[in-house]
Amino acid sequence: MPSLARKLLIFAAVDGLLLQPLAPKGQRPPPAAKIAYNDAENSIRPVTNNGAEDNEDDGRCFEAFGVVGLLNVSNTSFLISITRRQQVAQIQGKAVYVITEVALTPLASRKEAGASIKQTRVALEKGTIDGHENDESDSEDERSTGTDDIDDDELQPTTISPSKASHKKTTSVAEDVLTRKGNFGKFAQEWFSKRGWTVDQKSNLKPNPSTTALKSPKGSEDDEDPLQANEDAAQDPDAQQVLQDESKGPVEVAKALLPKLLRTTQLYMGSSKSFYFSYDHDLTRSLSNQNSSNSDLPLHQKVDPLYFWNRHIVQPFIDAGQSTFVLPLLQGFVGQRAFQMDTDPPQAILGLDGTGTKSSMEMVDLSPRISEDGNVANADGAAGGILERGRGFRHRDTVKTYSLTLISRRSVKRAGLRYLRRGIDDSGHTANGVETEQLMTELEWKPTSKMYSFVQLRGSVPIYFSQSPYSFKPVPQIQHSAETNYEAFVKHFENVTERYGRVQVASLVEKHGPEAIVGDQFEKFAQRLNESGGIRGSPVGFEWFDFHSACRGMKFENVSLLMDKLGDTLDSFGYTVTTDGTLESKQTGVLRTNCMDCLDRTNVVQNYMGKRALEQQLKDEGIDVTLQLDQAMQWFNILWADNGDAVSRQYASTAAMKGDFTRTRKRDYRGALTDMGISISRFYSGIVNDFFTQAAIDFLLGNLTAVVFEDFETSMMSRDPAVSMQKMRQQAIEACQKLVVADEHEEFIGGWTLLAPQVPNTIKSTPFEETILLLTDSGLYSCRFDWNIEKVSSFERVSLDHILTIKYGTYITSTLSASQTDEQRNIGFVVTYQAGKNDIARVNTRSMANVSRIDMDSLGGRATSPPPKGLAALIGRPTTPANRVLAFKAISTRSAVTGEGNENGLSELEQIRGICAEIERMILLGQVSEVGTEKKRIVENADVISLNEARKSTGLLEQLGHSFKKLIWA
Missing domain, CATH: 2.30.29 (PH-domain like)
Structure with a gap:
């Protein structure tokens, strides 16, 4: 059995962590189960939680909604479990959640694990973990009971939009870091101590002896018996430190950076709200790519490995044969909106001319009420939460209610942050590769319902290039020889063609200025590829649309010029349609859009293309969008703006630019000023925060070992694992x-x-x-x-x-x-x-x-x-x-x-x-x-x-x- 999995023996003694496993086929997951280790059988097994209430009463346990994985640094392991979640959508009757908070439980010793579990439980009862209040009002009942008592048939598609309350913070970063010391025990205490770390004769970092003694809650030092101090910490719900086993020798560099790694992991996997999961639905595959070959396989064996983000850190559970605890996570975005369309808009014929043409229409407001934040409003005008069977809409026999779901899937290949991951790797994978699927179906979903799917793709320019983060407008530097670039370029389009079929490129980079360097190379390679026969005999469509030039003067509506050029090609690609689970038609090609970052301009264009596809799908339903009274479809724009913000935060640490136009179809000086602030924020993140975060991302994905933290401590930089x-x-x-x-x-x-x-x-x-x-x-x-x-x-x-x-x-x-x-x-x-x-x-x-x-x-x-x-x-x-x-x-x-x-x-x-x-x-x-x-x-x-x-x-x-x-x- 793997050594990491063996460390879960801690919980057999502590009996403190109740994990929600995945459900058997056709069943709801049980409320909770304990992880236990059997010495005789030498195996990890789930234990039926018949005594959960008793465990909760003794104050030694908390329930987790799933396992993210195991974080192992220098033989110190931490179990990452989901402590808070929020439902964001329902696909084919199955709930989809976003992770809003995770807990990291140390596994170095029984005492340490017990103290950490008790701290987590107390924090959950107070509504905070690590000093942050829970923001999701719809999960308040779950926090108080520690269980998930929502019935499946009560769950309806959610209206998702940013809430003002979601940005509320009760503590500052400075207070959390300097006063609370990250809540990560002894390592944080010494890392943030003025006396800090010393260097021994062998040049290894070790704790300063004067700072290792942990004060008991009463204020007296307990230097002689650290285990007793640890037990005292376990008895004190507010204890901020737990002792580490001192027999392990000098602290390594990776452990010296452990507090920062833990804090980064907690923010990245939890508070960022960028990871999504479902207990019984595969979020990683589009409708046309669903894996139905063997429905009895565990979920982690059916998901697409390209979008399985916690595969590396959850591998110990897979190796231990505990598939019921393996919960695949998707990074990206999942949002859902309900909307109404009238199949026969009301008309009053006031008179007919000789040809029988209708001369006027009765103007009746049948559009859903939209609150200021973009939510569909209830009858009383208040913003709605989960829609309940048409609540917030008017009813007519000809009105049909639909659900639109947007799913963006970020690739694990060449994953990371803006200036640290650019271009392509040797295998043809590009930075910021994101597949975005737009799903439409009836709100009242039934197994016989018809579903529509339209998929788009974004990704960095597929050549080797880099840009320095130390400039607001860095000039791209093309790397490697032309032949090396072309080989990787061909591999990329072979991968895309194999996955999606035909490819149409929309390159939005500038034709003049610094961006033209990569744009010219992109175009030359595309021409060379097509002259040699394309991919499998099919040419790669290439359209260079200089977004900044065409939309100069904030006239972003000129994107319609690009739509006019690509319309026939997109029509030939079609979209995927299933009825009663049977595939009726399949999308045969994909639009691949890119700018430099594949964020702001890209999201505007993908929004336009998505709306065009939706209009075509509604036309198949017998609905003409041009006759609807709600021509603006603001809910659609807001959904795409939320998607753009989510992908941008994950790649550039800020919301997307041009978001005001995506949401409102209007652009003014206020939006330009907002974009200027975003640029400054991106610049700061690029030169300060991103290097360590990039190292942590590669470590969590298994691309880099703990040696990366030694390299980081030396140079304050992170390296690219894709470069052999x-x-x-x-x-x-x-x-x-x-x-x-x-x-x-x-x-x-x-x-x-x-x-x-x-x-x-x-x-x-x-x-x-x-x-x-x-x-x-x-x-x-x-x-x-x-x-x-x-x-x-x-x-x-x-x-x-x-x-x-x-x-x-x-x-x-x-x-x-x-x-x-x-x-x-x-x-x-x-x-x-x-x-x-x-x-x-x-x-x-x-x-x-x-x-x-x-x-x-x-x-x-x-x-x-x-x-x-x-x-x-x-x-x-x-x-x-x-x-x-x-x-x-x-x-x-x-x-x-x-x-x-x-x-x-x-x-x-x-x-x-x-x-x-x-x-x-x-x-x-x-x-x-x-x-x-x-x-x-x-x-x-x-x-x-x-x-x-x-x-x-x-x-x-x-x-x-x-x-x-x-x-x-x-």
């Missing part, structure tokens, strides 16, 4: 070998990727950059490689007979983080050589130019003439040093990318030793010595830069800068 550095480095070595080893008589011995100072002929000049080192039987090549365009920018060749010494050992270049001060992992070597006339440096400019190494001042390409001899005499030393150095440092063998480990299993020290030995072997092999004499060894073991030397050379400004950045970023 092993593959790129091997390709770079091969490219360098072909280009720089020009002499066919030279035998290639080996190549390595190492770190080197940015400034040549130095040992410490940060930042370091990855360099390719090549060894032949006669020379050593140090190659500077441009990783974006996959080209050699410059290289330096040193003849082996010019090398004097090679020194390898500890190579500390910074003391700002624990990983940078680890003497066992920061290893490098320095090659000292005497520059000769045969040594060359070659710089890749418009023409590759060779210059003598002795005349080369730097690898930047600035060749200098020898200075006058008089100047050398004046300064008392040669202006061109006789000896030069090449410094190299080992790249960390620990990769944060899942599955990308150390292939050869060698440590940094072993790698450096091997490289030095190989260079020495080739040098000695070429030397001629007298018989009986031993060849002089060239390699010596000595520190390049010791830890003490590095500490002395680390300036105060450098320390302050890193500390300030850490304060803001981490």
Whole structure:
């Protein structure tokens, strides 16, 4: 049994967590069940909750509405469970919920779990978790009882819109972080302490001994018996800390960031209200893609893995065979609206002309009443909640009530935040890939009801490109070669074609200005693809619609020009229709819309296309929208605006721009000012908050291991797991070998990727950059490689007979983080050589130019003439040093990318030793010595830069800068 699953043994003793499992086919889920661990059977099993009331009375349990998964960091596990939810829709008679709050229960010890469970229960009774009040009035009864007593047949489609009350906050972020310390126990206490963390002799973070003692509720310190202090904390409902087992050794970097990770996870999975679930309906598949091959399979085996967001963290339950507790989550948006249409709008014939044409109509207001926030109003004018069989509507025999559901599904591939996830990956998946489905059916759904589905797609421009977050209008930078881009481009459209059929692209980027860089490449690749036969013989439709130019002056209604161009194509795609569960017609193609972020402009266009599809579907129902009195269909615009805001918050941390036009079809200066504020907010998030959140997202998805937090603590940055550095480095070595080893008589011995100072002929000049080192039987090549365009920018060749010494050992270049001060992992070597006339440096400019190494001042390409001899005499030393150095440092063998480990299993020290030995072997092999004499060894073991030397050379400004950045970023 997996070790993570075994840790649920805690709950067999605590009996404190009641989890709502999924229902067997055709049944409602039971109110709650306990998770228990059986030592004899060595298995996890659900326990029937016959004594739930007794457990609730003793104040030691709380009910969770489902399991999100297990968060495991440095052998410390937390169970993530749903403590609050809100129903947002009902699809085919099955309820759909959004998660509004989660609880993280530590599993390190029984006492810790018990204390946490009691805290959670008390917080739920008070209506708060971690200081935040519950905002959902419709779930108030569930909070007070701890059970779910809503009958299925009482649930009706919901009218969803932002509520003013939903933005109410009872505490500030500063109070929650600084005063409450995140409610995450000892780690938070030390993280936010002024004394904080210290560094031991082995350079590992550990708690400051003066801060580890936990004060009891009475104020006395209990240093001698931490378990007793923990028990006291369990007895105190307001206790903010629970003790951790002190026998686990020094706290690792991942644990040092644990409070921030827990807080980020709680906000991301719960408070963000961006994760949706249903106990018995597959939200991840559109109507045309429903998996009905085996209805007896568990839900997690039927869902689409492309949209299964908690698959990685819930895997321990799957491995343990507990499918009833595996609740697949969808990130994106689910919204639902009820609306009425009249199949025969009332008309009074006042007179007929000779041809019998109707001359006038009776104006009768049959439209539903809409409150200011966009909700359908009740008869008394108050905003409605769940619609109850036509409540809030007028009744006529010809009036039909429908339900429109909007579902946006965010892909788990290339998932993340705005400037940190752009473009495409090697598998053809693009950033911010979102499938949006528009479902229409009768409000009173029955198994025989007809359902309509229309699917659209959005995603980043399918080429490799990046943009810096440190600019309001960053210029896109295209990465990699044209061929590499085209290969990924083709893969993307192969994936889309396989899933949806024919593809029509609507690119909304600017035709002039910075965005044109990626727009031009997009268009060229589309033309090239179609000239080669398209995908499976079908061309990819491409329409470049410069949104900003066409809609200049806030005339967004000009989007209709794009609709006119694409109308016939969309009609040929059709939409999916099912009746009585039988597929009548299927959508045969998809509209793929993109701008730069695939948020604001994209949502406006998708709104227009969705409305056009709805009008066509209603026409099939015998309803002409143009004859309806409610021509504005404001409810439809509000639903799409809510969708745009949700997707935008998940990708850019703010609501969508142009939301005022989407909601009201009007645009004025107030909307422009709002968009300016959104731009500023996005800019702040992009340069401050997004880096850690991105690392947390990749960790939760299983793309990165806990090593990512070590990398983050070092650089305050997060890396892209889609980029296989092993593959790129091997390709770079091969490219360098072909280009720089020009002499066919030279035998290639080996190549390595190492770190080197940015400034040549130095040992410490940060930042370091990855360099390719090549060894032949006669020379050593140090190659500077441009990783974006996959080209050699410059290289330096040193003849082996010019090398004097090679020194390898500890190579500390910074003391700002624990990983940078680890003497066992920061290893490098320095090659000292005497520059000769045969040594060359070659710089890749418009023409590759060779210059003598002795005349080369730097690898930047600035060749200098020898200075006058008089100047050398004046300064008392040669202006061109006789000896030069090449410094190299080992790249960390620990990769944060899942599955990308150390292939050869060698440590940094072993790698450096091997490289030095190989260079020495080739040098000695070429030397001629007298018989009986031993060849002089060239390699010596000595520190390049010791830890003490590095500490002395680390300036105060450098320390302050890193500390300030850490304060803001981490």
